[in-house]
Amino acid sequence: MSAESHPAPARPGAAALSPLRDFLQRLRRETYRAGPHVPLPASPTHLLREVAPAENLVSRFQTSAAMVGCRVHRVRRDEWLATVRGILRERSARTVLVEPHAETALTAERAAQLSEALEAEGVATSAQCVDESLFAADASVTGVISALAETGTLVCVSSAASARGASLIPPVHIALVSSSQLVADLFDFFERLGAWAELPANVNLITGPSKTADIEGVLVTGVHGPGEVHIVLTAD
Amino acid sequence: MNPTSGLRARLAEAHRDQRVVDAVHLATWRKVEARADAMAGLRHYAALRDRAAQIRQHTLDHLPQYLEQFVERATALGATVHFAANADAACATVCDIAVSRGLKLAVKSKSMTTEEVHLNDALLAAGVRVVETDLGEFIVQIDRDRPSHIITPIIHKDRRQVARAMARELGCPYTEDPAEMTRIARQHLRDIFRRCDLGITGANFAVAETGTLCLVTNEGNGRMTVTRPRVHVALVGIEKIIPRLIDLPVILKLLARSSTGQPLGAYTTLITGPRREGDVDGPEELHIVLLDNGRSRILSGPFREVLRCVRCGACLNACPVYRNVGGHAYNSVYPGPIGSVLSPLLYGRPAEELPRASSLCGLCYQVCPVKIDIPRLLVQLRTATRARQPRGKRLLMRAWAWAMDRPWLYRLAQRLMRRLLPDDGTGWINRDNHLFRRPLRAWTAQRDLLRPPPQSFRELWKGGLGDER
Ligand code: SF4
Numbered sequence: 146m147s148a149e150s151h152p153a154p155a156r157p158g159a160a161a162l163s164p165l166r167d168f169l170q171r172l173r174r175e176t177y178r179a180g181p182h183v184p185l186p187a188s189p190t191h192l193l194r195e196v197a198p199a200e201n202l203v204s205r206f207q208t209s210a211a212m213v214g215c216r217v218h219r220v221r222r223d224e225w226l227a228t229v230r231g232i233l234r235e236r237s238a239r240t241v242l243v244e245p246h247a248e249t250a251l252t253a254e255r256a257a258q259l260s261e262a263l264e265a266e267g268v269a270t271s272a273q274c275v276d277e278s279l280f281a282a283d284a285s286v287t288g289v290i291s292a293l294a295e296t297g298t299l300v301c302v303s304s305a306a307s308a309r310g311a312s313l314i315p316p317v318h319i320a321l322v323s324s325s326q327l328v329a330d331l332f333d334f335f336e337r338l339g340a341w342a343e344l345p346a347n348v349n350l351i352t353g354p355s356k357t358a359d360i361e362g363v364l365v366t367g368v369h370g371p372g373e374v375h376i377v378l379t380a381d
Numbered sequence: 382m383n384p385t386s387g388l389r390a391r392l393a394e395a396h397r398d399q400r401v402v403d404a405v406h407l408a409t410w411r412k413v414e415a416r417a418d419a420m421a422g423l424r425h426y427a428a429l430r431d432r433a434a435q436i437r438q439h440t441l442d443h444l445p446q447y448l449e450q451f452v453e454r455a456t457a458l459g460a461t462v463h464f465a466a467n468a469d470a471a472c473a474t475v476c477d478i479a480v481s482r483g484l485k486l487a488v489k490s491k492s493m494t495t496e497e498v499h500l501n502d503a504l505l506a507a508g509v510r511v512v513e514t515d516l517g518e519f520i521v522q523i524d525r526d527r528p529s530h531i532i533t534p535i536i537h538k539d540r541r542q543v544a545r546a547m548a549r550e551l552g553c554p555y556t557e558d559p560a561e562m563t564r565i566a567r568q569h570l571r572d573i574f575r576r577c578d579l580g581i582t583g584a585n586f587a588v589a590e591t592g593t594l595c596l597v598t599n600e601g602n603g604r605m606t607v608t609r610p611r612v613h614v615a616l617v618g619i620e621k622i623i624p625r626l627i628d629l630p631v632i633l634k635l636l637a638r639s640s641t642g643q644p645l646g647a648y649t650t651l652i653t654g655p656r657r658e659g660d661v662d663g664p665e666e667l668h669i670v671l672l673d674n675g676r677s678r679i680l681s682g683p684f685r686e687v688l689r690c691v692r693c694g695a696c697l698n699a700c701p702v703y704r705n706v707g708g709h710a711y712n713s714v715y716p717g718p719i720g721s722v723l724s725p726l727l728y729g730r731p732a733e734e735l736p737r738a739s740s741l742c743g744l745c746y747q748v749c750p751v752k753i754d755i756p757r758l759l760v761q762l763r764t765a766t767r768a769r770q771p772r773g774k775r776l777l778m779r780a781w782a783w784a785m786d787r788p789w790l791y792r793l794a795q796r797l798m799r800r801l802l803p804d805d806g807t808g809w810i811n812r813d814n815h816l817f818r819r820p821l822r823a824w825t826a827q828r829d830l831l832r833p834p835p836q837s838f839r840e841l842w843k844g845g846l847g848d849e850r
Contacts, residue, residue, distance in 0.1 A: 165452060165464035165671065173445045176681040182446060185439045185624055193425050193432060193631065213644065274661050280575065296644045305659035309608040313601055331630040331645075338651075339626045344591055346657050347607065350649035355601040358641070359517035359533060360559040361540050362408045368516055368563055369570065370601025370648070 190336075195295045196329040202294040203324050207378070210297030213353030214366065215374045222379045225255075229286060229319055230262060232375050236317055238283035240269045246306045249288020250321040250379065259286065274308030284317035285371075291337070292322045292376075295330045296352055299376065303347035312351060318371040324380045387712070388734045395706040401537050405529075405707045408536050412698040415642025416748065423638065433635055434752035436628045437689035440620075441680065447589040447622045448671070454592025458654030460667040465498075465616075467674050472503035474670050475581070475614055479509045484579040484612060488570075490596070490603040491515035492583030493531060493692060494616040494672050496714045497727075500581070511581070512573050514602035516566055523550040529708030529716065532640050532694035537707050570602070580610035580664060584617045585691070586632070587669075590625040593653045594669065597636060597646040604648050613655070613664040618672050620680075620688040632691060635750035639693035675727045684758055687722050689751040696745035696755060702738055711735060718745035722758045725766075733769070736762040792839070799833045 196205060203219070210217050220228050233241060241263055245256035260270040271278045287307065291300040299320050301312045312318050328334050338344065355370030366372040396402060420426050440447055452462045465471035471494075479487065487509050489495065501511045501522075513522040517534035521527065524546035528534030535543065540557045548555040553565045582603060586595040594615055596603050607613050623629060637643040656663030679688055697703045697717030708716035713724040713732055721739060724732035736759040745755040767775065784790050836844070 162452065162456070162462060162464075164466070165462065168464055168466065168673065168677070169445050169449055172677055172680070176677065177443075177445055182443060185436065185628070188432070188627055188631065189428070190627070193429050193634075195424055195634070209644070213647075276575075280571065298645060298649075303656070303660050303663055305657075305661065308661035309604065310662055313604050313608065331634060332627070335627050335630045339590075344593060344651065344653040346652065346654050346660060346663055348651040348653075349604065350645065350651075351647070352643070352645040352649070353647050355599070356647055357516045357563060357600050359515075359520070359535055360538075360543050360562060361404070362411055362533075363540075363559040365560045365563040368567060368600035368602070369514065369574075369605050 190332045194330045194332050198329045198333070200294070200329060202327040202329055203378070203380070205294040205329075206292060206297060206327050208297075209293075209295060210353075210376055213297045214356070215297060215299075215353055215376050217376045217378055219378045219380075222381055225250075225321060225377050225379050226259060226262060228377050229259060229321075230266075232317075232319055232377075233263070233268065233284055234266075236284065236373075238268060238317070240271065240278075240282050242274060242279065242282040242285040242311060242315060243270050243272055244274060244285065244287045244307060244311045245272065246288050246290075246304070248290055250323040250326065251286065251288035255321075256286075274311050279308070279310045279314045282315040284319060285311050285315040286319045286321070287311050288321050289326065291334060292327050293329075293331060293334055293350070294327050299351040299374070300334070301349045301351060302345040304345055309347050309349070312349065313370050316367060316371055317373045317375070318351075319375045319377060322376055322378050324378065387731075388710070388738065391710040391712055392706055392738075395710040400539060401707060402705065404539050405536055406704055408533065409698040409704045412533075412641065412694075416639055416695055416698070419638035419642040419644070423634070429631060429634055430750055430752060432631050433691075433750055434689065436623065436631060437691070437751045438686065440622050440624055441685055441688050444619065444622065444680065447624055448619060450589040451587055451592055451622055452671075454590070455654070455669055456592075458592050460592065460654050460669050463668060463670045465670050465672050465674070468498035471498045471616060471670055471672050471674065472500055475500060475616065476503055476507040476509070478612065478614055478668055479504065479579055480507055482612060484610075485509060486573065486577045487511045487579040487581055488514050488573060488577040488602075488606050488610060489518070490580070490582040490598065490606040491518050491534070492581070492616060493714065494583045494618050495581060496528070498616070498672070498674065500616065509579065512570070512577070514570050514573070514600075514606060515598075516563060516600060516602075519566055519570065520546060523547070527709060528714075530694060530697060531692055531715065531717075531719075532697075537709065574605050574609050577610045578612065580606040580613045582606055582613070582615050584615050584621055585636070586623045586629060587617055587621045588623050588626055588629065591653060593626070593651050595623075595629060596650040596652065597633070597648070598650070599641075599643075599647045601648060604650055607650065607652055607664065608662055610664055612666045612668070613652075614668045614670060615652075616670045616672055618674075619676050632750075636691055636693055639691075639695040639748070639750045679726050683761065684722065684726055686753055687719070687726065687758060689753055690719055690723070691751055692719075693750055695748040695750065699744040699748045701740065701742060701744070718755045718759075719753070722753075722755055722762065725762055733762075733766045736760075736766075795833075795837050795839075799835075799837075 207217050218228050243256050243260050245253045263270050289299045303309045354366040354372050354374045355368045356366045357368045358364050463474050504511045513519045521534050530536040544557045584594040585597045637646045655667035700718050703717040711720050713720050715723045721735040741756045743756050
């Protein structure tokens with residue numbers, strides 16, 4: 146590969162690239178002898194993994210998510226609605242963001258069901274994830290595209306249907322996870338991500354609530370992101 | 382000013398406030414324990430560490446091609462990639478992006494590169510208001526202080542100092558409760574996040590294969606910074622590259638455990654290009670400024686391995702020197718063992734005494750997740766600046782080396798010293814002796830005089846110690 150074999154694409158950023166190309170050429174000339182490229186030996190992933198694919202992922206996920214400070218509600222498939230309502234009621238949420246996404250456990254149908262139930266109780270719901278509605282919401286309910294048993298991590302991505310701010314800005318985040326979405330190990334997740342045709346602009350691995358220990362090492366949750374993360378985990 | 386006297390003065394300063402010394406001791410000790418526990422819970426710690434070191438070293442050994450691949454991918458996704466040869470160029474590039482677009486309010490997520498180039502001052506001079514949003518950095522900023530740890534910037538402050546700064550600068554009611562202070566900061570910064578138009582971050586990693594930036598944070602300010610503003614600028618050191626997406630988990634499994642003992646940071650954010658068409662939110666423009674600032678010089682020399690560093694901070698917490706003097710004594714953006722190697726390489730003469738402020742105990746190497754042999758690099762750096770040491774010291778060291786090379790002489794000296802330094806302190810040489818008033822006082826002022834045991838190890842061994850198994 147050489148710098149010349151990749152003509153600068155005709156886009157606004159191209160002009161900024163020429164100092165970089167000069168730099169790379171100089172770096173090659175002065176520091177790196179042009180030789181055949183020795184590729185990085187393949188990753189011995191099977192020797193490095195924490196969680197075997199055969200492990201009981203549901204209980205592993207439950208334990209790891211609780212360890213990082215999430216509250217896990219493991220319920221039957223038909224109990225999800227009551228569970229979510231219960232959490233919101235307990236927190237006296239007045240405005241709730243409900244964000245459906247087709248590839249998650251919070252389908253449009255379920256979102257409509259939840260919104261209807263909440264409105265009936267006098268809770269304002271919104272699917273609008275922009276600006277003021279986000280900052281005004283007491284809680285958000287979303288799905289996830291994947292969840293990691295190893296670390297208790299939830300994965301949310303940006304798209305036309307899901308906002309980056311939905312799992313971030315309201316003080317309480319409730320995530321619907323179905324057991325079929327669990328992957329065993331961080332390696333498995335990144336392998337799957339690598340197979341996506343195009344990565345979303347923003348992929349978030351969320352491991353517990355927002356936290357800091359900056360002041361005298363005292364753990365405080367809810368600094369900029371949600372201080373409470375609830376996981377409503379259903380089996381299917 | 383002679384750099385050595387600068388270091389001495391800073392060391393004296395570091396011990397002036399015992400409360401600070403105690404605070405740093407306690408906080409670092411907690412982190413050392415949290416790290417050890419987390420690693421002990423990892424099934425394949427040694428293998429992961431080997432692999433992480435291999436990935437980082439391989440990348441550095443083939444950096445031009447991976448940089449090129451990264452630039453190509455990131456550009457194809459709609460990011461604008463810039464190159465900054467030094468700190469001034471980096472500041473000029475970022476200021477230009479801000480000024481030409483009329484951006485007025487910048488939010489920053491904690492980043493070492495932006496501190497290295499002093500970006501805040503430059504932006505301020507260009508008429509852009511910059512707000513640090515990491516809680517620790519925010520307090521540093523309002524209190525006009527300097528960070529003293531690469532992960533925990535206010536490790537040197539206790540809650541009263543934080544409380545005073547907040548009450549004074551934000552006009553909020555005085556409270557010493559960390560949860561309440563955090564809530565006040567959240568409230569204050571939420572307003573800023575509503576209005577900001579420029580987001581500035583560094584990056585923990587940049588994936589060549591996909592043109593992705595990886596950002597690891599705990600508070601969520603990093604996510605806010607790449608969500609709210611219209612423009613996102615990431616200032617990324619050229620050494621931050623990782624070849625492929627699948628190489629990331631190897632390092633992620635170690636990074637947060639090494640830093641704070643967490644299995645993963647609360648938020649691991651992968652940024653691949655600016656907001657896509659149709660996306661609900663996110664910045665319209667993504668600028669990635671690749672920063673050299675001395676790194677290519679380090680790459681071409683014998684210290685390349687130091688650039689493997691993933692800035693976890695474990696070596697700071699483990700280091701007995703850091704734990705006793707705190708971060709400010711290093712007078713560098715990069716304190717601790719890694720700073721003692723990196724600072725002289727980046728800043729040259731003013732930092733060249735740092736490698737000598739170490740007992741070479743080796744703990745930094747032991748905890749480093751990418752196996753940087755810091756003690757060896759410290760010795761190499763000492764050697765490199767040997768010529769500028771005082772003449773007397775050089776002669777002494779040469780004599781010492783000569784003697785240590787000759788076992789018979791070593792044995793003889795041992796026997797002689799035992800005569801001169803008997804263990805009851807009454808020998809010819811003792812603390813009240815004139816020798817220790819003048820030339821050797823600097824040594825004995827803070828150390829006890831050696832009391833050699835009646836028998837040396839060699840004699841014990843010969844006498845049968847080696848036979849007792
Ligand atoms: S040198 Fe190693 S231990 Fe120190 S900050 Fe860098 S990666 Fe961490």
